[in-house]
Amino acid sequence: MTVIREPDLATRGAEEPAVPQSRPSNSVTNRLLDDAVEQVSRFEAWFLHDKRALHGLSLSRILAGFAVLGMLVTNFSYRSITFGAGSSWMQPIQQGTAFFETKLVENLGATAFTLFYLLAMLLAVLYIVGWRTKIVGPLMLIGWIAIIESGAFLGDQGDNVLRVGLILIMFAETSEHWSFDARRRRKAAAQASGSGPANLLHNIRHSRALLPAWFSNTVHNLALVALAFQLVLIYISAGMFKTQGPLWQHGTALYYPLQLPQYEPIPWLTDLFTHYGVVVGISTYMAVFIQLFFAPLLLNRITRRIALTFVILLHLGIAVLMALPWFSLAMVAFDAIFVSASTYIAMERWLGPRLDPVKTLFWDVTDPIVDRLPFGSRSR
Amino acid sequence: MTDSPAGSRHSTTEFRASRRTFAWILGLLIAVHSFLVLLWVAPVNPMRDAVGNERLTTYINKGHFEQSWSVFAPTPRRLSDTIRLRALVKDPKTGQVSRTEWVDVTALVTRKIKYDITPPRVEEATRRLGSRINAAMFKFNQDQKLLVQGSYITTSTDELAKAMLAAKGTGAGDVAEINAYILYDEMLTRFASMYTEATFGGKVTQIQYKVGYQAVPPYAQRNTVKVSDVRVTNWDFGWRKAIPGTKDAQRAFDGYVEGLEE
Numbered sequence: 001m002t003v004i005r006e007p008d009l010a011t012r013g014a015e016e017p018a019v020p021q022s023r024p025s026n027s028v029t030n031r032l033l034d035d036a037v038e039q040v041s042r043f044e045a046w047f048l049h050d051k052r053a054l055h056g057l058s059l060s061r062i063l064a065g066f067a068v069l070g071m072l073v074t075n076f077s078y079r080s081i082t083f084g085a086g087s088s089w090m091q092p093i094q095q096g097t098a099f100f101e102t103k104l105v106e107n108l109g110a111t112a113f114t115l116f117y118l119l120a121m122l123l124a125v126l127y128i129v130g131w132r133t134k135i136v137g138p139l140m141l142i143g144w145i146a147i148i149e150s151g152a153f154l155g156d157q158g159d160n161v162l163r164v165g166l167i168l169i170m171f172a173e174t175s176e177h178w179s180f181d182a183r184r185r186r187k188a189a190a191q192a193s194g195s196g197p198a199n200l201l202h203n204i205r206h207s208r209a210l211l212p213a214w215f216s217n218t219v220h221n222l223a224l225v226a227l228a229f230q231l232v233l234i235y236i237s238a239g240m241f242k243t244q245g246p247l248w249q250h251g252t253a254l255y256y257p258l259q260l261p262q263y264e265p266i267p268w269l270t271d272l273f274t275h276y277g278v279v280v281g282i283s284t285y286m287a288v289f290i291q292l293f294f295a296p297l298l299l300n301r302i303t304r305r306i307a308l309t310f311v312i313l314l315h316l317g318i319a320v321l322m323a324l325p326w327f328s329l330a331m332v333a334f335d336a337i338f339v340s341a342s343t344y345i346a347m348e349r350w351l352g353p354r355l356d357p358v359k360t361l362f363w364d365v366t367d368p369i370v371d372r373l374p375f376g377s378r379s380r
Numbered sequence: 381m382t383d384s385p386a387g388s389r390h391s392t393t394e395f396r397a398s399r400r401t402f403a404w405i406l407g408l409l410i411a412v413h414s415f416l417v418l419l420w421v422a423p424v425n426p427m428r429d430a431v432g433n434e435r436l437t438t439y440i441n442k443g444h445f446e447q448s449w450s451v452f453a454p455t456p457r458r459l460s461d462t463i464r465l466r467a468l469v470k471d472p473k474t475g476q477v478s479r480t481e482w483v484d485v486t487a488l489v490t491r492k493i494k495y496d497i498t499p500p501r502v503e504e505a506t507r508r509l510g511s512r513i514n515a516a517m518f519k520f521n522q523d524q525k526l527l528v529q530g531s532y533i534t535t536s537t538d539e540l541a542k543a544m545l546a547a548k549g550t551g552a553g554d555v556a557e558i559n560a561y562i563l564y565d566e567m568l569t570r571f572a573s574m575y576t577e578a579t580f581g582g583k584v585t586q587i588q589y590k591v592g593y594q595a596v597p598p599y600a601q602r603n604t605v606k607v608s609d610v611r612v613t614n615w616d617f618g619w620r621k622a623i624p625g626t627k628d629a630q631r632a633f634d635g636y637v638e639g640l641e642e
Binding site for chain 2: 087090209212217248266275320
């Protein structure tokens with residue numbers, strides 16, 4: 001295999017993955033081999049060279065954090081009957097759970113369970129704002145699984161997508177943008193400008209990398225690819241199951257679940273939606289086709305934007321018409337990885353100046369608090 | 381999924397052979413994992429049989445990757461499940477036992493969740509139990525349907541399960557359906573015991589539930605008939621011995637019922 005030489009990279013610039021030097025070609029076989037080696041090297045470089053989709057994953061962190069927080073907040077008033085001591089009516093199912101995290105809460109009294117619940121909510125808030133994300137993230141995930149899976153009988157597929165997605169992004173860098181960790185890194189870089197010892201504690205304090213870049217890049221990018229594959233699987237399998245059903249083929253399937261009281265939170269809106277057959281038909285077919293062809297549509301910049309727009313509209317519809325907001329938010333959260341960095345940068349450029357007053361106020365309020373937290377930039 | 385055009389602070393050029401090998405091995409593991417998830421979520425197929433359903437289930441469940449995407453497909457849900465509850469309540473002072481009237485729990489829930497697009501998930505409880513019991517009842521034969529109408533106060537529902545199994549004929553509810561019914565019967569009995577105690581006070585000694593359904597009107601009638609206009613088809617069940625909860629559990633139900641009846 002051809003070894004990539006560093007001078008090549010230096011002259012090519014950081015944005016271009018390195019390609020191998022071509023060997024002299026004197027036959028079709030050699031040229032094909034050279035091409036194959038080049039493709040493999042590009043493939044390897046994509047994984048090793050840099051962390052991908054950092055903007056998308058940062059947005060995934062924020063939205064998934066909101067989904068976790070939303071679930072916890074909306075069930076807070078009924079936390080005991082749903083997940084705590086009052087959920088003993090679900091005992092026959094709880095006994096067979098595969099989630100060891102539920103052991104953390106199964107014997108807690110009412111007060112201790114409430115404290116655990118509040119702690120999970122606090123962790124979700126910290127995860128959203130990206131404070132010590134690498135530590136807070138796994139703790140939030142464990143706490144959330146412990147609570148949610150104690151009432152698994154009442155769960156939905158939103159729990160599953162959120163859990164699987166969160167597990168995968170725990171291996172990725174999700175605090176690169178729009179986080180306290182990113183701000184801490186920027187401030188530390190500006191103050192130190194390269195001086196100071198680069199030991200482990202120093203790196204932890206300033207949210208700097210602890211592992212070699214080649215290692216963390218590989219893990220990050222593989223987690224990203226696994227998440228992308230997982231999402232594509234969800235859409236394709238959901239689409240495949242739908243194509244098997246006569247009601248989906250007839251374009252009337254969406255009408256039926258929308259009539260059920262639990263999926264009809266706003267009756268007049270549902271009536272408006274189902275009144276015209278054309279609307280029901282187009283929506284039913286769009287739901288099938290956008291899921292079935294989600295993966296190929298991602299391959300082109302234009303069709304990707306169309307696919308993502310329709311997927312967001314689909315989930316917005318599910319959230320409002322069917323009262324399933326946290327499932328929808330979880331799906332949209334992870335779909336954020338499919339939006340290109342250039343789109344996020346363009347959005348930041350447009351939004352940034354407009355949000356400056358809000359940002360300034362936010363940092364003015366939060367900086368003094370964050371600096372005093374354990375491992376804050378003032379703690380030494 | 382594209383990266384920043386300028387490269388990030390993580391950019392590196394360390395591409396030694398050992399590191400590339402590590403990436404390939406890790407990549408292979410991720411590929412195997414992704415393939416197993418693919419088999420899990422896909423409709424039943426020969427590849428899944430080749431891997432082995434039990435092995436696949438163990439990997440998916442222990443790895444926290446449980447998921448199913450046949451939501452509303454191939455056939456979307458078309459039944460609105462209903463549950464009504466009543467109880468025999470013993471007055472703690474006089475010791476007198478009285479039978480309460482039926483409480484239409486699902487109707488109370490429907491009223492509560494109207495205009496709420498972020499409903500707490502406990503509001504799904506009775507409908508889910510109703511849906512599971514309805515699904516089992518559709519599979520039972522006439523003899524099995526008669527058996528569930530019996531009361532099980534001093535006799536355990538294990539005896540009911542044995543009798544239902546003995547009554548199993550060709551095409552009737554099999555072991556899986558019988559076990560499912562017994563499981564959800566216990567859950568609903570627990571739920572009903574605490575729910576009726578919260579509603580009527582006193583000490584609940586026995587409960588009875590009535591599970592039913594309303595079929596969503598055909599598409600062609602969508603603008604003239606609502607599912608709430610459709611007559612409820614009920615299954616009858618006998619009395620069950622109450623299964624009370626702890627004080628904390630009962631307190632949770634007291635709060636829930638209070639919220640429903642507001």
